[in-house]
Amino acid sequence: MQLCRHTLSRVQDTVSLPEFDPAHLRPGIVHLGCGNFHRAHQVAATQAAIGAMGREGLGWGIVSATMRKPDLAQALGRQDNLYALLTRGPRRTAVAVMASITNTVFARARDAGLTERIADPQTRIVTLTVTASGYYLTAQGRLDSRAEAIRSDLAAARPRTALGILARGLALVRKRGGVPPVILCCDNLSENGQTLRQAVMDFASLRGNDALAEWIGASVQFPDSMVDRIVPAPTATDRDDARRLLGGLSDGAPVSAEPWFQWIIGRFEGDRPRWEAHTGTRFVPDVAVFERAKLQMLNGTHMLLAYAGALAGLDTVAAAASDPALGALAARFMRLEQGADVTLDEAELDEYAFELMRRFRNAAIAHRVERVGRNGSAKLVTRVLRPMRANLEAGVSVAGAHLVIASWIRWFILHEREVLRFVPVDPRSDTLVRLCATWRGDHQALVAAILAREEIAGPALPRHESQVAAIASLLDRFESAPATAVLAELARQNHVMQPLVAC
Structure with a gap:
């Protein structure tokens, strides 16, 4: 029935x-x-x-x-x-x-x-x-x-x-x-x-x-x-849970x-x-502060968990956020980078970041990383590159943003080689795959070619060549070692350099 x-x-x-x-x-x-x-x-x-x-x-x-x-x-x-x-x-x-x-x-x-x-x-x-x-x-x-x-x-x-x-x-x-x-x-x-x-x-x-x-x-x-x-x-x-909780009624949606x-x-x-x-x-009267906090701290961190999580074999956001290395990197990225230009006080930012990480770790929600990572080229500017630009201008570390971008590009490198375990959905997938094929083996040139496309990345970043080099270096590391090892080493380095103050 x-x-x-x-x-x-x-x-x-x-x-x-x-x-x-x-x-x-x-x-x-x-x-x-x-x-x-x-x-x-x-x-x-x-x-x-x-x-x-x-x-x-x-x-x-x-x-x-x-x-x-x-x-x-x-x-x-x-x-x-x-x-x-x-x-x-x-x-x-x-x-x-x-x-x-x-x-x-x-x-x-x-x-x-x-x-x-x-x-x-x-x-x-x-x-x-x-x-x-x-x-x-x-x-x-x-x-x-x-x-x-x-x-x-x-x-x-x-x-x-x-x-x-x-x-x-x-x-x-x-x-x-x-x-x-x-x-x-x-x-x-x-x-x-x-x-x-x-x-x-x-x-x-x-x-x-x-x-x-x-x-x-x-x-x-x-x-x-x-x-x-x-x-x-x-x-x-x-569907099974709905039928049981509804008392035997079938629900197709x-x-x-x-x-x-x-x-x-x-x-x-x-x-x-x-x-x-x-x-x-x-x-x-003004939605802007709520919007910026959500786009950057939630959605931007979601992108890191999705792209790096998939590379590490973690299928859901909850698994990625609960991973000791990636979870620590995500929490640090959210609080120390993604709060750029969010006009909340430090206590509010701490509380929001803590609450977001708690939500991400809810294992009852099976949010697939390949789905969260869809359409990255349409999201990158507002969710990652905008706070990254503000942090560069303020002299703040952007190591987390480098990792998001490198992990996202790595998806398409693997997809071009036909070894990614799913097909990434993106409106510019054909362009990204073509660039990966053109610059196969040359990560510096590949990153430069992708970030040069204003429809994906907007105008050049401050100290642009340094950003290209940092992202290319991460791609080199993903090429030479398992993603889990790369993330674990990054977490150890970041813990020494800048301990997390929240989450």
């Missing part, structure tokens, strides 16, 4: 159920990017908001669109868009049935109608989680007009990218004289609201509609936001998440769900 509206009464009384009848929900939000994170984050916060608002909240259902594949939309559709959220703590797993999605569609389907849905007066908010690579940005944060998907969307009758869908939907709002919805980016981009606004304006201008671009800039709200929750890819274990939840949203005008009913949600 499958989880659906008709079987909700059969779930065990230990399961948290929605405080409303899902059949009475009406859509007020359109979401682009119906993936695991969305279903464990925005959906959970919206469910709490609807429950807290009573009848007034029933107009905040979500129409959620999968962007690349129809499978999840079909799976959710078969069970009335209900699914189990498994919150996995170190000692126990709690389960709740999520029910705030009213409809799930595949964005590329002919009947998806996303532009019409965006232009519908009942749609007051559009949220997005399409990952950093789904915005097709250059290293400078502007729309990459040369990206194949963007070029295709500019000419297509039916858009397929999030930017194309937004631009067409907002054009329809403007044509009809309607009130535009608030566009709320929930991806890990620097100044994500402002960045998305500019990208949509750029897209409109590239289609020859400067008037639309100007209207979007003047009339549409794009508040910044910062989201934080570790959500691994679903596994067979999740469960999702797991850690207990931690944070959503920091820039204040905006207009109607909205009472999202702050979910613990961890806050509306603030």
